[in-house]
Amino acid sequence: MQDQSLSLRTVTVMRYILPLREGGSLPALAEADDNFKYVVKFRGAGHGVKMLISELLGGVIAKALGLQIPELVFIHLDVDFGRTEADEEIQDLLKFSEGLNLGLHYLSGALAYEPGMKTDPLLASKIVWLDAFITNIDRTFKNTNLLLWNRELWLIDHGASFYFHHSWQNFDAAAKTPFKYVKDHVLLGQATQLQEADAFAQAVLNEDLFRKAVNLIPEDWLNWEDADESPEEIREVYFNFLNTRLKHAELFVKEAQDARR
Structure with missing residues (x-):
């Protein structure tokens, strides 16, 4: 762990x-x-x-x-x-x-990942699982957001994740979406071990980690003009989203498996 x-x-x-x-x-x-x-x-x-x-x-x-x-x-x-x-x-x-x-x-000398480069199936599956979990719509063939550095694959740019917070409503429903955009993921074709990736993630992620993660968000990033909630209430929405999404991971895992077929 x-x-x-x-x-x-x-x-x-x-x-x-x-x-x-x-x-x-x-x-x-x-x-x-x-x-x-x-x-x-x-x-x-x-x-x-x-x-x-x-x-x-x-x-x-x-x-x-x-x-x-x-x-x-x-x-x-x-x-x-x-x-x-x-x-x-x-x-x-x-x-x-x-x-x-x-x-x-900054990873000096890093090279952009080119679609089609051979990737370890479990690693590819973990990355696809992650992006489906955080609803990251931006790791596609057009924009891989992956770098090769020191012979390893590095992930960058998760700014297009958690897109539910732009509408800021129906939080529980948003956490239970299957994430249809997974069909566009650049590594989906190589993600042959999604069940193994899910089992690994379920063993690693938990409420304690999610609580620590949301507590890292600076308070002045949580004073939103377009929300009625206080910073602590906004933090709690993210915490609940992560917990609920993990408990319903079978929804996006199945969506990814179906998209592979």
Whole structure:
């Protein structure tokens, strides 16, 4: 079983290096005060803090399942940072991202996974299981969000997960969906051990881990203008979603098995 003591370091951005214009959220490569480089996901981007929550919870659960994911850190952006940026779009993004953001350790020299590359069947099955569990719609043939680094497969970008929080209603029903988008998963064809992956996940994931995961969400990411709930009540919705979804995993496992056929 994985170590279930969860914590993230907090670093401060010192240098904005360049924007990474893949997708619509304008992440960036930046250097922090620990002298490491990070891919920074900004709270001022399209889906705001909900995207950061997806990235955080998805990454924590992936790590708990023993999958390779770059180190996640909280990244602080000072109020004066970016005022000298010439690009107005980037300047606005930085302005609206003051405070706490999220970063992934930059994997220098990593190569993008190409669809069709041979992958261990159990590993492929665990990744498909994870994405169906967190309802990640964005690991497809068009956008694999997988990297090859040090001869291992690494997972990146879980910001399109937990899409129920954009409508923010019918939480219990959302947790019990079979996840029809699994049919588009880039690794589905190689995921021949979904039952084994489910058994593994059921042995590893539990309420204690989910509680620790949702408690990692910074409170200022939970002050939503479009929700009546308090930060603690929003946190509880995520906790209940994860618990309910795990208990009904047979729904999305069957959906994935049917899609493979």
